[in-house]
Amino acid sequence: MAKKKIINKKSMAFLEKYLNNASPTGYEWDGQKIWMDYLKPYVDEFITDAYGTAVGVINPKAKYKVVIEGHADEISWYVNYITDNGLLYVIRNGGSDHQIAPSKWVNIHTKKGIVKGVFGWPAIHTRNSSKEEPPKLDNIFIDLGCSSKEEVEKLGVHVGCVITYPDEFHVLNKDKFVCRAIDNRAGGFMIAEVARLLHENKKELPFGLYITNSVQEEIGLRGAQMITETIKPNVAIITDVCHDTTTPMINKIKEGETKIGAGPVISYAPAVQNKLRERIIETAESKSIPFQRMAASRSTGTDTDAFAYSNGGVPSALISLPLRYMHTTVETVHKDDVENVIRLIYETLLTIKEGETFSYFD
Ligand SMILES: [Zn+2]
Numbered sequence: 155m156a157k158k159k160i161i162n163k164k165s166m167a168f169l170e171k172y173l174n175n176a177s178p179t180g181y182e183w184d185g186q187k188i189w190m191d192y193l194k195p196y197v198d199e200f201i202t203d204a205y206g207t208a209v210g211v212i213n214p215k216a217k218y219k220v221v222i223e224g225h226a227d228e229i230s231w232y233v234n235y236i237t238d239n240g241l242l243y244v245i246r247n248g249g250s251d252h253q254i255a256p257s258k259w260v261n262i263h264t265k266k267g268i269v270k271g272v273f274g275w276p277a278i279h280t281r282n283s284s285k286e287e288p289p290k291l292d293n294i295f296i297d298l299g300c301s302s303k304e305e306v307e308k309l310g311v312h313v314g315c316v317i318t319y320p321d322e323f324h325v326l327n328k329d330k331f332v333c334r335a336i337d338n339r340a341g342g343f344m345i346a347e348v349a350r351l352l353h354e355n356k357k358e359l360p361f362g363l364y365i366t367n368s369v370q371e372e373i374g375l376r377g378a379q380m381i382t383e384t385i386k387p388n389v390a391i392i393t394d395v396c397h398d399t400t401t402p403m404i405n406k407i408k409e410g411e412t413k414i415g416a417g418p419v420i421s422y423a424p425a426v427q428n429k430l431r432e433r434i435i436e437t438a439e440s441k442s443i444p445f446q447r448m449a450a451s452r453s454t455g456t457d458t459d460a461f462a463y464s465n466g467g468v469p470s471a472l473i474s475l476p477l478r479y480m481h482t483t484v485e486t487v488h489k490d491d492v493e494n495v496i497r498l499i500y501e502t503l504l505t506i507k508e509g510e511t512f513s514y515f516d
Pocket of ligand 1: 481
C-alpha cells in the first residue's frame with residue numbers, strides 16, 4: 155500500500171529557500187529566521203540563545219520535556235591570510251574538504267555583502283604528471299580578480315571573513331535532492347515537518363516538545379551542548395545525516411553498509427539509550443517504516459552525544475538520513491528517506507508517555 159506523501163508544495167518551497175540560504179557555523183541566524191518563520195504556526199513559543207540556537211516549543215508549561223533535534227550550521231572556510239598580490243589562503247570552519255575546492259566558485263561574506271571569488275588551480279599542462287600535487291589546505295587559494303592586498307581590502311574582504319559555496323538546490327531524477335548543506339539543513343526541515351504534521355493531525359502531546367535547531371555542530375556539537383543545559387530535557391531524539399557507503403571507494407568492512415532509498419538509519423552506540431532505541435525500532439516495525447542499522451564505536455559524532463552526556467544523562471537516540479558525498483557541494487539524499495525519517499520521528503513521539511524514564515531497572 156502506498157503511504158500518503160508528506161512533503162507538499164509549501165514544504166518543498168521552504169526546503170529550497172532554507173537550503174539556498176548560507177548558514178555557516180557561527181553565523182546561523184539568517185537561516186534560523188527562515189526556519190522559525192516556517193515553524194511558527196505549529197508551535198506555542200520559541201526559545202533562542204546567545205549563540206543562535208532556536209527552539210520551537212509545544213506545551214511550554216509541561217514538566218516532562220522531549221527534544222527532537224537537527225543542526226542549523228554548514229561547513230565553510232575562513233579567510234586566514236591575504237598575499238601581497240591579492241590571493242586568499244583559508245582555514246576550515248568545520249570539516250570542509252580541500253579535495254573538492256579547486257575550480258569552485260565561492261561567496262565571501264563581508265559587511266558590504268557577498269564578494270565572489272574562485273578557488274584557482276594550476277592548469278594540467280603546467281603540472282608534473284609523474285608527480286601530481288593533490289589539493290591540500292596549504293596549497294588551495296582563492297582568486298577575487300584582484301592584483302593586490304589593498305584591492306582585496308577595498309572589496310571589504312579581511313582575515314576572518316567566512317566563505318561558503320553558492321551551490322543551490324536541485325532535484326536529480328525526480329526523487330533525489332542535491333545541494334550543499336543538506337547536512338544538516340535536512341534535519342531542521344524534517345523536525346519542522348514533524349511539528350507541522352502534529353498540528354495538522356491535531357495531535358495533543360502529553361509532554362512539552364522542544365523542536366531544536368542547534369548551531370555549531372560541525373565544530374564539535376557546541377550548540378547542542380549549550381541548549382541541552384537550557385532545556386534540561388527528559389528524552390532527546392536527534393537526526394543528522396550518515397554516509398551512503400555503496401558509492402565507489404568506500405570500504406564497507408570499515409564503514410558498514412547503509413544506502414540512500416533504504417530508509418532511516420538507526421544507530422547503536424554507547425551514547426544511544428537502548429530502551430529508547432528499541433522504542434524507535436518497534437515503532438518502525440509496527441508502522442511498516444523501512445530502516446537500516448549502523449554501529450558507532452565510542453561516540454556517534456553527532457549532537458546525540460551532547461544531549462546524552464548532559465544533565466546527569468538524558469536518554470537519547472539517533473535517527474540518520476543516509477546521504478551521498480558528505481561535505482561536498484553535491485550532497486545527495488532520497489526523498490523517500492526524508493519522508494520516512496519524518497514519519498519515524500512523528501510515530502515514535504506518539505508512543506512516548508508523560509514521565510517515562512526508559513530506565514533499565516524498572
Ligand atoms: Zn557535517
